[in-house]
Amino acid sequence: MTHKIAVLPGDGIGPEITEQAARVLGALGLDLAMETAPVGGAAYDAHGHPLPAATLDLAKNSSAILFGAVGDWKYDSLPRQFRPEQAILGLRKALGLFANLRPAILYPQLANASSLKPEVVSGLDILIVRELTGDIYFGQPRGVREVEEGSFKGEKQGFDTMHYAESEVRRIGHVAFQAAQKRSKRLCSVDKANVLETSQFWRDIMVDVAREYPDVELSHMYVDNAAMQLVRAPKEFDVIVTGNLFGDILSDEAAMLTGSIGMLPSASLNASNQGLYEPSHGSAPDIAGKNIANPLATILSAAMLLRYSLNEAAQADRIERAVQAVLEQGLRTADIHEAGTEKVSTSQMGDAVLKALK
Amino acid sequence: MTHKIAVLPGDGIGPEITEQAARVLGALGLDLAMETAPVGGAAYDAHGHPLPAATLDLAKNSSAILFGAVGDWKYDSLPRQFRPEQAILGLRKALGLFANLRPAILYPQLANASSLKPEVVSGLDILIVRELTGDIYFGQPRGVREVEEGSFKGEKQGFDTMHYAESEVRRIGHVAFQAAQKRSKRLCSVDKANVLETSQFWRDIMVDVAREYPDVELSHMYVDNAAMQLVRAPKEFDVIVTGNLFGDILSDEAAMLTGSIGMLPSASLNASNQGLYEPSHGSAPDIAGKNIANPLATILSAAMLLRYSLNEAAQADRIERAVQAVLEQGLRTADIHEAGTEKVSTSQMGDAVLKALK
Ligand SMILES: CC(C)[C@H](C(=O)O)[C@@H](O)C(=O)O
Ligand SMILES: CC(C)[C@H](C(=O)O)[C@@H](O)C(=O)O
Numbered sequence: 001m002t003h004k005i006a007v008l009p010g011d012g013i014g015p016e017i018t019e020q021a022a023r024v025l026g027a028l029g030l031d032l033a034m035e036t037a038p039v040g041g042a043a044y045d046a047h048g049h050p051l052p053a054a055t056l057d058l059a060k061n062s063s064a065i066l067f068g069a070v071g072d073w074k075y076d077s078l079p080r081q082f083r084p085e086q087a088i089l090g091l092r093k094a095l096g097l098f099a100n101l102r103p104a105i106l107y108p109q110l111a112n113a114s115s116l117k118p119e120v121v122s123g124l125d126i127l128i129v130r131e132l133t134g135d136i137y138f139g140q141p142r143g144v145r146e147v148e149e150g151s152f153k154g155e156k157q158g159f160d161t162m163h164y165a166e167s168e169v170r171r172i173g174h175v176a177f178q179a180a181q182k183r184s185k186r187l188c189s190v191d192k193a194n195v196l197e198t199s200q201f202w203r204d205i206m207v208d209v210a211r212e213y214p215d216v217e218l219s220h221m222y223v224d225n226a227a228m229q230l231v232r233a234p235k236e237f238d239v240i241v242t243g244n245l246f247g248d249i250l251s252d253e254a255a256m257l258t259g260s261i262g263m264l265p266s267a268s269l270n271a272s273n274q275g276l277y278e279p280s281h282g283s284a285p286d287i288a289g290k291n292i293a294n295p296l297a298t299i300l301s302a303a304m305l306l307r308y309s310l311n312e313a314a315q316a317d318r319i320e321r322a323v324q325a326v327l328e329q330g331l332r333t334a335d336i337h338e339a340g341t342e343k344v345s346t347s348q349m350g351d352a353v354l355k356a357l358k
Numbered sequence: 359m360t361h362k363i364a365v366l367p368g369d370g371i372g373p374e375i376t377e378q379a380a381r382v383l384g385a386l387g388l389d390l391a392m393e394t395a396p397v398g399g400a401a402y403d404a405h406g407h408p409l410p411a412a413t414l415d416l417a418k419n420s421s422a423i424l425f426g427a428v429g430d431w432k433y434d435s436l437p438r439q440f441r442p443e444q445a446i447l448g449l450r451k452a453l454g455l456f457a458n459l460r461p462a463i464l465y466p467q468l469a470n471a472s473s474l475k476p477e478v479v480s481g482l483d484i485l486i487v488r489e490l491t492g493d494i495y496f497g498q499p500r501g502v503r504e505v506e507e508g509s510f511k512g513e514k515q516g517f518d519t520m521h522y523a524e525s526e527v528r529r530i531g532h533v534a535f536q537a538a539q540k541r542s543k544r545l546c547s548v549d550k551a552n553v554l555e556t557s558q559f560w561r562d563i564m565v566d567v568a569r570e571y572p573d574v575e576l577s578h579m580y581v582d583n584a585a586m587q588l589v590r591a592p593k594e595f596d597v598i599v600t601g602n603l604f605g606d607i608l609s610d611e612a613a614m615l616t617g618s619i620g621m622l623p624s625a626s627l628n629a630s631n632q633g634l635y636e637p638s639h640g641s642a643p644d645i646a647g648k649n650i651a652n653p654l655a656t657i658l659s660a661a662m663l664l665r666y667s668l669n670e671a672a673q674a675d676r677i678e679r680a681v682q683a684v685l686e687q688g689l690r691t692a693d694i695h696e697a698g699t700e701k702v703s704t705s706q707m708g709d710a711v712l713k714a715l716k
Contacts, residue, residue: 085552115478115590136494136520142555152523158559162494163517165510192603194443197500201516227607228614231589232473245550248582249607256586 002031003310006062008039008055011084012283013293013346014068020295020350021066021302024322027354028306028315035062040070040084040283050087059091064309065276066302067091069283084283092132097268097276098168099175100130100247101304104234104254107263109327113336114259121234126254127183128240129176130247131169132268135198136162137244162198164243169202171271173209176241180216183238188219190226190242190250202243223250230254255280262294262335265301267308275309277301291345294333296323299353322356329356360389361668364420366397366413369442370641371651371704372426378653378708379424379660382680385712386664386673393420398428398442398641408445417449422667423634424660425449427641442641450490455626455634456526457533458488458605459662462592462612465621467685471694472617479592484612485541486598487534488605489527490626493556494520495602520556522601527560529629531567534599538574541596546577548584548600548608560601581608588612613638620652620693623659625666633667635659649703652691654681657711680714687714 007022009015022034037043037055044050050070059065070084080086091097106114106124114121139161147157180187189206191199203220210218221229223246229236230250234257242250255261264280279297287293300323307316331352332341344352365380367373380392395401395413402408408428417423428442438444449455464472464482472479497519505515538545547564549557561578568576579587581604587594588608592615600608613619622638637655645651658681665674689710690699702710 080552080558083552089553116474120473137553139517144555144559147523152525155523155525156559157521157523158554158556159497159519159521160554160556161517161519163515165505165513165515167510167513192606194438194441195447195495196516196518197502198516198518200438201502201514224606224610227585227611228619231611231614232617246607248550249585249604252582253585253589253611256589259590261586 002033003064004062005032005034005305006058006065007034007036008059008065008067009036009042010040010068010070010283011042011072012069012285012288014040014070014283016289016291016346017279017293017295017298018066018068020346020353021298023350024299024319024353024357025066025302027357028318030312030315039067039087041072041075043087044075044078044082044084050082050084051090056090056094060095063274064305065091066298066305067276067278068298069279069281071283072285089137091276092268093138095274095276096133096270098131098133099172099269100132101179101267101269102128102130102251102255102264102280104128104251104258104264106258107260107327110258110260110263110336112338114257116257121257124234124258126234126237126240127179128242128247128251128254129172129179130251131172131243133244134164134168135244136160139163162196162245164198164202166205169205170209172241173206176239177209177213177216180239181213185216186219186238187216188221188226188237188240190221190223190240190246192223192246193220194222198243206241226250227253230257251280260336262297262333263300264297265304267301267304269308273309275305277305291347292334293346294335295346295349299323318357319353322353325356326352360391361422362420363390363392363663364416364423365392365394366417366423366425367394367400368398368426368428368641369400369430370427370643370646372398372428372641374647374649374704375637375651375653375656376424376426378704378711379656381708382657382677382711382715383424383660385715386676388670388673397425397445399430399433401445402433402436402440402442408440408442409448414448414452418453421632422663423449424663425634425636426656427637427639429641430643447495449634450626451496453632453634454491454628456489456491457530457627458490459537459625459627460486460488460609460613460622460638462486462609462616462622464616465618465685468616468618468621468694470696472615474615479615482592482616484592484595484598485537486600486605486609486612487530487537488609489530489601491602492522492526493602494518497521520554520603522556522560524563527563528567530599531564534597535567535571535574538597539571543574544577544596545574546579546595546598548579548581548598548604550581550604551578552580564599584608585611588615609638618694619655620691621654621658623655623662625659625662627666631667633663635663649705650692651704652693653704653707657681657708676715677711680711683714684710
């Protein structure tokens, strides 16, 4: 069976890094049909919308999406619905990609890259499971209105609605508990239940879901404390599950603990394991087109694509081993380069991974 | 004129640390009337409520509140309105304490305490200005309801409302711009304007307030990026202004960068400079009553009390210099103790600060 894969390069370094990841996917000997479409600022420039109908259709009709990155300063002044990041939000919503898996792994070869002390982070291996289609990201009503009562009566007010329905919490809970079962069997649910009704509701349901996973130890932590503990002793975490907004913040904080965000992939899955795979880093317009960006996060995202959407775990392992191998060989793009290692370009890194696949 | 000060020791280590701070305040030769009242779990035990009417009255009728800490595992199963932290939320709301000032300072003598590399954090000196009475903390409506339409129709849903009115953003903006004027003249406003209406509204008003402070350079950063940049290069920040929820998360993250949260004070002010002053750390019930907690964050909170609510900047300086002096002398409580320094108890640390005041 041919697997259809939508390749959405996007803006900035997006095209260069997806090119390398697509080469790697193409070299595995699988029956893949890769089709490319514009997204983000590039799509706005070409078609007047960051997520054109044709791109959305392609994404919907594919088994998986290999996504580069979107965004550039030059789109900052556009009305919000035309800005590049609306493409990501639109894809998440349209495809129901509710489960975001964000590993924060520090490769031993890159321990120096972190701003944290090596003993605090070396060997770090956290998985953040972020709910991705609910919470305050899409909650209605939202907007600007006039305040109707109280001390600010008559003034304008910006407002948003945070909410989670029972089955929304349950389904991300199941994803997280099952991930924890495959790892250390410890799951930490992060919320703000001492202040938010949404969080108390989330917590109660997580406790209920936990009854189906007696082998997993569930703990709860407030989001402010989690932001602290990630800095103090990140290795005490294994799997973290949290809502869309807190997950946005904590997954980026956790990624930066490694100091090598150019290495970190992500997966966003729906209920039928259709998924969007993208590096955790952004579009880096300042270095776009220079063939110096690190393609490894996107290549590792392609590995996640094989594992989760194509059920090709052995091929995913093969890519991950190849990435390990090039690090072992001392090859480094500029972002992770240090004395004693060999600085290579984006395409040279791609070449090296391809060679290591053999 | 006699200044009335409410001393609210609270739970856990609260009583021991406020005792030392009150001793320091009492030794300055100022005309202060300090009165103590129960708060938090201690107040719930004694009076059935974490913020008894008498405590609230005392707080309202004082120039300032010296607050210890509240909370203990044993209250975790109480209904939310009786839990210790409701006392803090209640005081903030009742007194209109909208401006939370949270310095994150790394004392050179304690650079090793951080989990970050010394070169990344030594000399760190950030001020986070957090809005404290608005946002999703108090927004109505909130609760649990039935979903009325869409894919989760008929299910239960937890929900909260985030909002900011124009003058709420303006007044915290003025506090932050004025703080920046006294420091490096750089202010970073943190929001999530690419997703939230509340944030876009916040950002637009900050831009407007900025016109009154042409000497201050205003920048904007998304909260997820701020959580990353605090880890990567915290010294690039000077003053940060942000909403209640993001401020909760980022101020704790920033505090932990120093590795010595036992040193960090905070102030929460209203429009007439009445204020609540408390250490940034919690009640640490596990070490309560052992005379080993670090009283310096509370003593430094007393210094902020003098500076902001009593307009006694010289006396505040005096305390801050005394704290510097005891660090110079090599005195350390257990939380910041390292080889080559002298471990002292809570009360010995208080004694040393008193002596250094002279
Ligand atoms: C671009 C933005 C809307 C997005 C988010 O907030 O989810 C991004 O920060 C992410 O984490 O993928
Ligand atoms: C105890 C809790 C309600 C409080 C908050 O979230 O504001 C605390 O975390 C703080 O930052 O003072």
